Amino acid sequence: MNRQKPSEKHLVLIGGGHSHAIALRQFALHPLAGVRIILISEQINTPYSGMLPGHIAGHYTAADCHIDLQLLTQAVPAQFYVDRAIALDLEEQRVICANHPPVPFDGVSIDIGSTPQLPQGTGILDYGVPVKPWQQFLQEWQQVIDQVTQHPDQPLSLGIVGGGAGGVELALTIQHRLHQILQGAHQPLNHLTMHLFHRGTQVMTGHNATIRDRFHQILMARGIHLHLQETVVQIDGDQMVCESGLRVGCDRSFWVTGAAAPSWLKESGLSTDEQGFIQVGSTLQSLSHPQVLAAGDIAAMVVSPRPKAGVFAVRQGKPLAANLRRLLQGKSLQAYQPQSRFLSLISTGDRKALLSWGSLAFDHESAGLWRWKDAIDRQFMAQFRRLPARLPRHLAMGK
Ligand SMILES: Cc1cc2nc3c(=O)[nH]c(=O)nc-3n(C[C@H](O)[C@H](O)[C@H](O)COP(=O)(O)OP(=O)(O)OC[C@H]3O[C@@H](n4cnc5c(N)ncnc54)[C@H](O)[C@@H]3O)c2cc1C
Structure with missing residues (x-):
């Protein structure tokens, strides 16, 4: 471990989400003198949400859509503890980790994202697969790919629970990828059945009516069974059981339901x-x-509430870095005003996308829009590979 200078301040970043990735890059470009920075994150590679649906669809490799936090911390340089924060001791100013001794801080920033909230219903916690943490979800997804690749002649029924943008995009991209495998094996596409459960009256909550209607049509046209105003309350063997009494056979279910926060934040x-x-x-x-x-999904901005979306987590990165710098330098912090409307390029799984911007929409499935989204996303990721000279690994990695 590095020997600590007596006057050195400690800045601890908990979670390797989008805002912290941007903030670390800022600290790499503009070093923070007299401050020891420590990142605590459970994952070495953190996913970029904008490209994950494309990864599911098979358009991007894992390396394309993950930010290497080790490279970032080496460029700062910052110490990196691959660990899970489990509590904050706010009186003693220490972060409590699962596997490291308490980490003292002068300032701390939290960007740990959110996870889908699974209801307590029977079987749901045992058999339902939440889409976050991503690494666990990606392992389950790989099992599905392997199963269909090895046994393309066997029928498979999948359920997606949650009809917001994430759930709809996931349903379309999963179907696209599995159809490609079935086609490659010369099997009929109807070996795959997909169900999307949503408790609302329309999918794509939070988007304008044009986008909501268009995605409804696209799901129907692709043969995805849409169960609107249905709340899944139980998983009984291979049956998804809804509050209404509806039972639907699904071999696996992926959950993209409302975001939840871990209890240790409040308990701290x-x-x-x-x-x-x-x-x-x-x-x-x-x-x-x-x-x-705090920034990203885990932060609730009381003055200007915004939806939980990667786009806001990304935008908060620079103001977060600037305010952490000011906090550690004893200066007053500056207010940040998030944008009120944001551009969404929403993929339909097949290298096409639709555009939603406030009340405006371009609702034709467009290959051009997808290429535009692809260019924006690749440019975003490229900034994490163009970093200043790196420190030797042993100096940046925590022990
Ligand atoms: C299927 C799907 C598709 C989506 N597509 C889009 C999209 O196209 N555009 C968009 O804007 N948004 C999208 N979203 C939403 C987006 O994923 C989130 O809003 C975004 O990831 C939030 O970023 P974040 O920085 O808050 O945290 P995250 O990106 O979730 O990162 C949090 C990090 O902290 C780590 N961590 C968590 N807990 C701890 C702990 N206790 N200790 C240490 N480390 C911890 C995690 O491992 C993770 O690396 C999508 C969501 C889903 C489910």
Whole structure:
């Protein structure tokens, strides 16, 4: 471990989400003198949400859509503890980790994302697969690919629970990939049956009516069985059981339901909203503890609430880095005003996309829009490979 200088301050970043990846890049480009930076993240490679549906569809490799946090921490340089934060000791200013001794901090920033909230119903926690944490989901997804590749003649029924943008995109990309495998094996496409369950009256909640209607049509045209106003409350063997009494046979189910926060944030004494997300003001500082900042899905911006989306987590990265710098330098922090409308290029699984921007939409499946999205996403990822000279590994990695 590096020998600590007496006057050195400690900045601890918990979670390797989008905002922290951007913030670390800022610290690599503009070093933070007199501050020791420590990243605590469970994963060495963190996924970029914009490209994950394309990874499921088979358009991108894992390397294409994951940010290498080890490279980033070496470029800062920062110490990197591959570990899970499990509590905060706010009085003693320490982060409690699953596998490392407590990590002291002068300032701490939290960007740990959110996970789908699975209901407590019988069988759901045992058999339902939440789409996050991504690494676990990707392992399950690989099993499905292997199963269809090895036994393409056997029927398979998959359920997606949650009809927001994530659930719809996932359903379309999963179907695209598995159809490609079936086609390659000269098997009929009807060996795959897909069901999408959504408790609302329309899919794509949060998008304008044109986009909602268009995605409804696309799902129907692709033969995905849409179960609207249905809430799955139980998994009974291979049956998805809904509150209405509807039972649907599914071999596996993937859950993309409303976001939830871990309980340790509230239990540590941070001010949280009803769902347990950290309440932050316009400077991204916790309302209860000014030495704690938060960004991405885990932060609930009380002044300007925004949906949980990677686009906001990315945009918060630079103001977060600037305010962490000011916090550690003893300066006053600056307010951040998130954009109110954001451009969404939503893929339909087959290298085509639709555009949604506030109340505006381009609702024809367009290969040109997909290429535009592809270019934006690749450019985003490229910035994490163009970094200043790196430190030797042993100096950057935590022990
Ligand atoms: C199928 C799907 C598709 C999506 N597509 C899009 C899209 O196209 N565009 C878009 O804007 N949004 C999209 N989203 C939403 C997007 O994924 C999230 O809003 C985004 O990932 C949030 O980023 P974040 O920085 O908050 O956290 P995350 O990206 O979730 O990163 C959090 C990181 O923290 C780590 N971590 C978690 N807990 C701990 C802990 N206790 N200790 C240490 N490390 C921890 C995790 O391993 C992870 O690496 C999609 C979501 C889904 C489910």
